[in-house]
Amino acid sequence: MRSPRSDRGQNRDVEPPRFQTEPIAIEEREIAATAAGLDALHGALDRLWHCGETRTPAFPDQRWRFEFTTAVVEIVANIVRHAYPVEAENTARTARLTFALLADRVEAILTDRGVALSGDLADLTPEPPADVLEESGRGLAIARSLLDELTYERRPDGTNRWRLMKRFAP
Amino acid sequence: MQATIESQQDGHAVVRLAGRLDFLSSGEARQRFVEAVASGQRALVVDLGEVLFIDSSGLGALIGGLKAARQAGGDLRIARAGEQARSVLSLTSLDRVFRMYDTVDDALAAF
Numbered sequence: 294m295r296s297p298r299s300d301r302g303q304n305r306d307v308e309p310p311r312f313q314t315e316p317i318a319i320e321e322r323e324i325a326a327t328a329a330g331l332d333a334l335h336g337a338l339d340r341l342w343h344c345g346e347t348r349t350p351a352f353p354d355q356r357w358r359f360e361f362t363t364a365v366v367e368i369v370a371n372i373v374r375h376a377y378p379v380e381a382e383n384t385a386r387t388a389r390l391t392f393a394l395l396a397d398r399v400e401a402i403l404t405d406r407g408v409a410l411s412g413d414l415a416d417l418t419p420e421p422p423a424d425v426l427e428e429s430g431r432g433l434a435i436a437r438s439l440l441d442e443l444t445y446e447r448r449p450d451g452t453n454r455w456r457l458m459k460r461f462a463p
Numbered sequence: 464m465q466a467t468i469e470s471q472q473d474g475h476a477v478v479r480l481a482g483r484l485d486f487l488s489s490g491e492a493r494q495r496f497v498e499a500v501a502s503g504q505r506a507l508v509v510d511l512g513e514v515l516f517i518d519s520s521g522l523g524a525l526i527g528g529l530k531a532a533r534q535a536g537g538d539l540r541i542a543r544a545g546e547q548a549r550s551v552l553s554l555t556s557l558d559r560v561f562r563m564y565d566t567v568d569d570a571l572a573a574f
Contacts (some may be wrong), residue, residue: 328487335483335516359516359547366518370486383487425560426530428523435519435554 376407481513484521496528505537512543
């Protein structure tokens with residue numbers, strides 16, 4: 294007997310990140326906004342780059358890897374800064390990172406249980422600040438310009454899910 | 464991130480940063496720049512040679528230091544920026560705002 298629609302909906306809500314094709318390698322970390330958390334983030338990407346070098350032909354160069362890493366850090370910065378209450382300790386500002394190496398791209402799924410992004414992603418990244426000497430407000434625009442795709446989704450299970458994708462070849 | 468400030472004569476100083484200049488460490492870096500300017504060192508050279516990674520918050524700290532230095536009649540200049548730092552500075556057009564040098568000595572000599 295088929296399961297009722299609501300059950301399927303619930304199951305879908307708690308599904309782990311899925312990828313269009315089977316990843317060659319996956320690195321997952323649960324991190325907080327601490328030095329150790331960022332060590333884990335950079336360490337996970339270094340492992341992914343190592344897999345890329347050994348298991349895919351023509352894996353992109355250091356500059357490409359820097360670009361993807363920069364985009365990931367900008368989105369993590371956005372999460373830990375804006376998804377949690379002002380009084381939250383850095384150790385409580387957490388995110389789950391899933392990095393996947395695929396045949397022609399790298400993807401990152403960043404998930405948190407904080408409050409929803411206020412406003413539409415497209416509206417939040419129109420242009421970098423008009424004043425070049427503005428000290429903040431560049432993060433999302435930087436991330437977007439370094440990626441092939443950047444999406445944000447508020448999910449029915451009360452989590453925020455960011456998806457970042459960069460292809461090996463432009 | 465580690466930050467050390469090396470005072471030189473005539474209000475010059477070299478700020479050597481090491482590690483990651485990101486959203487966790489940028490506040491401290493900004494504070495070091497502003498304190499250096501407040502203590503009379505308004506010609507700052509920021510040595511990025513040992514900085515492994517910089518994000519938009521790190522750029523914000525550099526801008527904060529630059530504004531403090533300029534308000535005091537000085538400047539903040541960047542030396543030894545690596546590939547990743549150059550990439551984000553270029554992406555944000557800030558490579559047109561900061562004067563960048565290959566060595567700390569070149570940056571100091573240009574003041």
